[in-house]
Amino acid sequence: MEKTSYANLRRGILVSMILVPLTTFILILGIGYYYFTTSLESSTIATMKRIVEDHRHMIDSFLTNRKANLEFVLDSCPFRELADPEELHHILLNLQKESSTFVDLGLFDQDGIHLNYQGPYKLVGKDYAEAPWFKEVLKKGQYISDIFMGRRRIPHFIIALKREAAGKTWVIRSTIDTYMFNDLVKKIRIGKTGEAYLLNADGIFQTERRSGGNLMDKDPGVVQRPPSHTGIKTFIEEDSNGDKYLYATTWLKDQNWLLVVRQEKADAFRFLRAAAYIIVLVTFLGGGAIVGIAFLLTGRIVRRMERLDTEREQLGGQLIRASRLAELGEMATGFAHEINNPLQVMKSEHALIDSIVSELKEKGDLQPSESLSEIEDSMEQIDLQISRCGAITQSILKFGRQSEPVVEDIALQKYIPEITAMVEKKAAVQGIALTQEVSEDTPPVHGDRGQLQQVLLNLYNNAIDAITSRHGAQGGKLVVGARAKEDGRVEISVRDNGSGISPEDRKKIFRPFFTTKPVGKGTGLGLSVCYGIISKMGGIMEVDSEKGVGTTFYVILPGSKQFRGKNRWNK
Amino acid sequence: MEQMKMMLVDDEERFLSTTQKLLSRKGYDVLTASSGTDALEILRTHNIHVVILDVKMPGMDGIETLNAIKRNYPLVEVIMLTGHGTIDSAVEGLKFGATDYLTKPTDVQDLIEKAEEAFGKRQVLEEKIRVAQSRTVGKSAREILRETGGQR
Numbered sequence: 184m185e186k187t188s189y190a191n192l193r194r195g196i197l198v199s200m201i202l203v204p205l206t207t208f209i210l211i212l213g214i215g216y217y218y219f220t221t222s223l224e225s226s227t228i229a230t231m232k233r234i235v236e237d238h239r240h241m242i243d244s245f246l247t248n249r250k251a252n253l254e255f256v257l258d259s260c261p262f263r264e265l266a267d268p269e270e271l272h273h274i275l276l277n278l279q280k281e282s283s284t285f286v287d288l289g290l291f292d293q294d295g296i297h298l299n300y301q302g303p304y305k306l307v308g309k310d311y312a313e314a315p316w317f318k319e320v321l322k323k324g325q326y327i328s329d330i331f332m333g334r335r336r337i338p339h340f341i342i343a344l345k346r347e348a349a350g351k352t353w354v355i356r357s358t359i360d361t362y363m364f365n366d367l368v369k370k371i372r373i374g375k376t377g378e379a380y381l382l383n384a385d386g387i388f389q390t391e392r393r394s395g396g397n398l399m400d401k402d403p404g405v406v407q408r409p410p411s412h413t414g415i416k417t418f419i420e421e422d423s424n425g426d427k428y429l430y431a432t433t434w435l436k437d438q439n440w441l442l443v444v445r446q447e448k449a450d451a452f453r454f455l456r457a458a459a460y461i462i463v464l465v466t467f468l469g470g471g472a473i474v475g476i477a478f479l480l481t482g483r484i485v486r487r488m489e490r491l492d493t494e495r496e497q498l499g500g501q502l503i504r505a506s507r508l509a510e511l512g513e514m515a516t517g518f519a520h521e522i523n524n525p526l527q528v529m530k531s532e533h534a535l536i537d538s539i540v541s542e543l544k545e546k547g548d549l550q551p552s553e554s555l556s557e558i559e560d561s562m563e564q565i566d567l568q569i570s571r572c573g574a575i576t577q578s579i580l581k582f583g584r585q586s587e588p589v590v591e592d593i594a595l596q597k598y599i600p601e602i603t604a605m606v607e608k609k610a611a612v613q614g615i616a617l618t619q620e621v622s623e624d625t626p627p628v629h630g631d632r633g634q635l636q637q638v639l640l641n642l643y644n645n646a647i648d649a650i651t652s653r654h655g656a657q658g659g660k661l662v663v664g665a666r667a668k669e670d671g672r673v674e675i676s677v678r679d680n681g682s683g684i685s686p687e688d689r690k691k692i693f694r695p696f697f698t699t700k701p702v703g704k705g706t707g708l709g710l711s712v713c714y715g716i717i718s719k720m721g722g723i724m725e726v727d728s729e730k731g732v733g734t735t736f737y738v739i740l741p742g743s744k745q746f747r748g749k750n751r752w753n754k
Numbered sequence: 755m756e757q758m759k760m761m762l763v764d765d766e767e768r769f770l771s772t773t774q775k776l777l778s779r780k781g782y783d784v785l786t787a788s789s790g791t792d793a794l795e796i797l798r799t800h801n802i803h804v805v806i807l808d809v810k811m812p813g814m815d816g817i818e819t820l821n822a823i824k825r826n827y828p829l830v831e832v833i834m835l836t837g838h839g840t841i842d843s844a845v846e847g848l849k850f851g852a853t854d855y856l857t858k859p860t861d862v863q864d865l866i867e868k869a870e871e872a873f874g875k876r877q878v879l880e881e882k883i884r885v886a887q888s889r890t891v892g893k894s895a896r897e898i899l900r901e902t903g904g905q906r
Contacts, residue, residue, distance in 0.1 A: 519837075520810075520837045523837040523858040523859060524766050524769070524837075524858065526858065526859040527766065527769055527858045527859040527860065528766060528768050528769045528772065529859070530859040530860070530861065530862075531769055531772040531773045531776060531862065532768075532772050534776050534861070534862040534863075535772050535775055535776045535779075538776055538779050538780070539779075542779070569859060572859075573858075573859045576837075577857075580837070
């Protein structure tokens with residue numbers, strides 16, 4: 184496979200390995216976060232609503248109770264009692280026993296004249312006929328005011344009630360301590376920033392707001408009101424400082440006052456923020472882990488695929504080479520066989536001419552001359568070339584005629600010295616130091632004795648040729664070795680310090696008819712025959728060489744099955 | 755001494771004629787046959803000592819011809835002529851009674867040497883036969899009578 188397609192493959196795997204789990208992961212986190220947020224928000228809002236409701240109820244009942252106190256006064260005390268300062272004082276004391284918020288108590292006639300008053304001020308005789316509260320109470324029978332400064336420049340609100348009996352109308356009025364009232368609402372506290380306050384219909388503070396907002400000031404923020412008198416409105420709104428608040432508002436039952444409970448959004452939803460932080464953290468860590476693992480696995484997968492591809496390519500190459508060799512062998516054999524017949528004829532013709540010429544010479548019909556010697560030289564050349572053709576066809580036939588190997592276990596510790604002994608003399612003559620390095624623990628190989636001998640001798644002869652072409656008759660080194668490979672196969676190596684093989688030649692070295700030897704010296708079939716033989720034994724041949732340094736041929740054969748079995752036992 | 759009589763059997767006509775010429779020049783008596791059937795026909799009418807037989811021929815091949823020759827003329831020496839590729843059949847030929855084999859392209863000198871060798875062998879064999887036969891023929895009637903009478 185091409186380098187770029189590996190890059191594409193890597194990218195593809197990487198993208199899907201990152202995207203698929205990451206999408207799922209983020210989706211799960213997102214959905215989880217959404218539901219968590221929703222439920223937390225709704226529970227926060229529900230809490231807020233409950234608080235608003237409770238406090239409305241509390242304030243409502245406070246107001247109702249105060250009104251009921253005054254109603255009770257009206258019901259239980261006739262006008263004459265109320266008009267008596269002594270009695271009124273007594274009634275005020277009783278009211279104050281009921282609730283300390285009652286500050287004063289006054290009685291008015293139908294014209295708004297203050298008839299009687301008990302409290303901290305001197306108000307008797309003052310005329311309230313034109314006061315809005317008085318007009319209201321005459322009209323509706325009862326009145327609870329907003330908080331106002333009034334004559335006393337002190338914030339207060341009043342409750343006034345009207346009573347009619349025997350054609351006479353009178354009104355009682357009591358001032359309620361706003362500070363006491365203020366405390367009641369101010370006491371409400373939710374989280375760090377949660378607070379409550381009352382606004383009148385015009386948005387004027389009826390109680391102090393803890394986070395700033397004095398009595399009687401106008402609320403600078405925008406406060407939404409619930410549409411109905413009983414409903415609760417919740418919303419999120421930025422206040423004048425730019426902080427976002429969660430609001431819950433509701434109208435009081437008997438009074439046009441708005442109870443507002445609010446909490447800073449960040450405070451109300453602080454768990455939400457914590458959850459968000461955790462989710463962001465988890466997203467980064469988990470995402471990082473996913474990406475990291477994806478990279479790791481992708482690297483591993485692609486490397487493994489690359490290795491498998493390389494192995495497959497090598498195997499394919501070997502198979503192609505082997506089958507090509509077999510085909511070639513078949514073809515070459517037939518071809519060589521057919522060539523032999525004409526060669527035989529040529530040889531006979533040559534012998535005939537030769538004999539005729541000798542006869543003519545003997546008879547004296549042919550005198551020695553330059554032409555004659557040229558003819559003789561030419562004849563000799565023809566004979567030589569016919570022999571050469573014969574040698575080639577014989578090599579080809581040998582190459583094509585590889586019989587099936589008869590495999591047996593061969594102990595290399597004994598076998599290699601036997602084979603090596605055959606070339607010892609030749610090596611000695613060429614001044615080559617012959618070394619054998621057969622490791623004692625080399626397992627026996629599974630192969631054909633005769634054919635393996637042919638291969639080794641071929642390798643030895645090639646090595647000797649390479650050595651002599653570089654070193655002449657001294658300084659040559661030839662090392663034959665054998666050892667067990669990690670995978671249970673056995674490697675036989677033939678190493679020389681000869682002329683070496685160039686990288687281009689190395690690719691072609693096992694091809695039939697490829698030779699680097701001078702014309703007429705080699706047929707180029709030796710190594711391809713060796714290759715074929717070793718392939719049939721289930722082995723492979725490899726070559727390692729550097730020009731001007733030397734060459735090593737490796738024959739890698741399967742180890743003996745028994746030995747392999749035993750080896751496994753030992754392990 | 756008896757003159758060696760050779761026969762070349764090959765499907766290559768030119769090889770036959772040239773080799774025949776060549777061997778004739780060297781003083782040998784040579785017949786040729788271009789097929790196994792021809793060879794057997796010639797053997798029927800001529801006393802041939804040595805046959806040079808090509809292994810690979812169309813029709814009746816070398817081994818078949820060899821078997822026929824050995825069956826009908828066991829004393830005839832046969833030298834198989836083989837391309838290297840058919841060395842197995844040469845070996846087979848030796849097992850079926852051929853004296854020797856030559857590989858193509860063969861040198862005429864080698865051919866002559868092997869033929870002479872085979873002829874020598876043939877002569878030794880013939881000599882033995884002659885001696886054996888003459889011993890039987892040489893016995894007198896009396897000797898024979900004595901032998902049979904003694905047995906009684």
